[in-house]
Amino acid sequence: MPKIVDHNQRRREIVEVxxxxxxxxxxxxxxxRDLAAAAGxxxxxxxxxxxxxxxxxxxxxxYVAEATNTRITRSAGALEGLAAIEAFAHEVLPLDELxxxxxxxxxxxxxxxxxxxxxxxxxSQTMQGWRERLDVWLGQLLGPGxxxxxxxxxxxxxxxxxxxxxxxxxxxxNTVQSLLEQLEHHLASLQxxxxxxxxxxxxxxxx
Amino acid sequence: MPKIVDHNQRRREIVEVxxxxxxxxxxxxxxxRDLAAAAGxxxxxxxxxxxxxxxxxxxxxxYVAEATNTRITRSAGALEGLAAIEAFAHEVLPLDELxxxxxxxxxxxxxxxxxxxxxxxxxSQTMQGWRERLDVWLGQLLGPGxxxxxxxxxxxxxxxxxxxxxxxxxxxxNTVQSLLEQLEHHLASLQxxxxxxxxxxxxxxxx
Numbered sequence: 001m002p003k004i005v006d007h008n009q010r011r012r013e014i015v016e017v018x019x020x021x022x023x024x025x026x027x028x029x030x031x032x033r034d035l036a037a038a039a040g041x042x043x044x045x046x047x048x049x050x051x052x053x054x055x056x057x058x059x060x061x062x063y064v065a066e067a068t069n070t071r072i073t074r075s076a077g078a079l080e081g082l083a084a085i086e087a088f089a090h091e092v093l094p095l096d097e098l099x100x101x102x103x104x105x106x107x108x109x110x111x112x113x114x115x116x117x118x119x120x121x122x123x124s125q126t127m128q129g130w131r132e133r134l135d136v137w138l139g140q141l142l143g144p145g146x147x148x149x150x151x152x153x154x155x156x157x158x159x160x161x162x163x164x165x166x167x168x169x170x171x172x173x174n175t176v177q178s179l180l181e182q183l184e185h186h187l188a189s190l191q192x193x194x195x196x197x198x199x200x201x202x203x204x205x206x207x
Numbered sequence: 208m209p210k211i212v213d214h215n216q217r218r219r220e221i222v223e224v225x226x227x228x229x230x231x232x233x234x235x236x237x238x239x240r241d242l243a244a245a246a247g248x249x250x251x252x253x254x255x256x257x258x259x260x261x262x263x264x265x266x267x268x269x270y271v272a273e274a275t276n277t278r279i280t281r282s283a284g285a286l287e288g289l290a291a292i293e294a295f296a297h298e299v300l301p302l303d304e305l306x307x308x309x310x311x312x313x314x315x316x317x318x319x320x321x322x323x324x325x326x327x328x329x330x331s332q333t334m335q336g337w338r339e340r341l342d343v344w345l346g347q348l349l350g351p352g353x354x355x356x357x358x359x360x361x362x363x364x365x366x367x368x369x370x371x372x373x374x375x376x377x378x379x380x381n382t383v384q385s386l387l388e389q390l391e392h393h394l395a396s397l398q399x400x401x402x403x404x405x406x407x408x409x410x411x412x413x414x
Contacts, residue, residue, distance in 0.1 A: 026321055026322040027318070028322055029322075104321055107314075107317050107318055107321055108318050108321065110314050110317075110318070110372050110376055111234070111314055111315050111317070111318030113376055114233055114311055114314060114315065114375060114376070115233040115235055115236075120376055120377070123376055123377065124376070124377045124379070124380070127373070127377050127380060128380070131380070148392055148395075150385070150388070151385070151388040151389050151391065151392040152392055154373075154380065154381065154385055154388075154389050155366055155370075155389035155390075155392050155393060157369070157373065158366050158369035158370045158372075158373045158381070158389065159362055159365050159366045159369055160369065161368075161369035161372050161373055162364070162365035162366055162367065162368035162369025162370070162371075162372070163362075163365045163369070164369075165317050165365075165368050165369070165372065166334070166361075166364065166365045166368055168321060169317055169320055169321065169327055169330055169331070170327070170330065170331045170334050172331070173331070173334060173335070173338070173361065174361065174365070178357070178358070178361055181357070181358040181361075182358050182361050182362035182365065183362075184358065185355055185358040185359055185362050186362060188355075189396030189399065189400075192396065192399045192400075193396075193399075
């Protein structure tokens with residue numbers, strides 16, 4: 001009697017093999033034959049789990065995004081305000097080889113997403129999740145409804161995306177030390193923002 | 208007697224056709240046959256100008272980077288300090304369809320550069336050129352040798368790269384208005400940095 005195959009477990013294993021392959025070799029070199037071999041399947045054996053290569057790629061990006069988000073929840077979940085934002089950023093910035101691999105997958109994925117609205121939507125949803133987390137933490141730091149909260153949130157996310165690309169494309173200029181100093185610059189600038197109480201006075205001090 | 212063909216002019220025309228093609232259709236769809244047709248050549252006719260597709264792609268990225276840099280020089284060249292940084296950023300941020308097309312080419316190019324050190328080097332040189340410009344302008348704004356100048360410079364460049372990606376991947380969250388507010392947030396934070404004179408006093412005020 002055949003064992004019941006755990007379909008989701010098989011899909012997950014294939015995705016794990018795929019994301020390491022992309023990170024090390026690049027998306028260009030990804031083909032279903034090599035991928036099947038690397039995952040321990042006969043040629044064509046992946047079809048029952050993923051109908052197309054793009055289906056594997058979409059699942060792979062979602063897997064990587066979920067792994068990042070799990071780390072974010074673990075490290076920032078019990079924190080508030082600036083400390084939470086710092087912990088969150090540490091999980092996204094390419095500060096070690098795992099996160100550099102994640103950044104490589106992200107850059108490859110952005111390229112694909114430009115030509116595929118469904119992939120772009122998966123990326124947008126990840127970014128929307130980050131925006132919602134940052135809204136909470138910025139609210140704790142700056143007070144509710146702060147004038148600059150949205151711009152601070154969106155520029156932080158774009159900074160992190162750019163740091164992902166910059167780090168893997170131009171590593172000399174984006175060393176771990178430099179990335180940490182860039183983040184520190186952002187966090188210090190959040191601390192220097194005028195508070196709501198100061199903004200509500202009629203004589204706002206010009207910087 | 209045949210006219211003397213301006214080789215460089217022909218190469219430039221091919222690159223102009225290529226970059227518009229990539230921006231509109233994506234790099235995936237780029238092939239030498241369609242490109243030759245679009246540029247008015249017979250199939251195979253591009254070979255005397257560019258031996259390979261990658262050679263065209265590298266030239267195309269350099270062309271786009273040079274076009275951006277020409278605009279930066281024109282709009283920021285006569286300015287100093289914060290005004291120059293703002294004018295520079297306006298030329299990079301995807302604030303109109305031309306600059307969104309440039310951002311699309313950049314995202315496609317980053318993907319290729321991950322697998323090709325020569326392409327990565329061309330990108331690094333463009334970024335280095337931006338860093339040198341920002342060094343001058345930040346020196347004017349903050350005073351020479353400011354403690355935070357390098358972090359401010361590199362985080363500005365990563366913000367701009369991320370805004371390029373974010374704008375074309377997630378346009379709802381990165382409208383023109385939002386991009387301008389994000390930039391304003393960055394510029395205001397530069398203005399709020401403690402000046403050298405304040406930093407040199409022994410009792411630096413904690414923010």
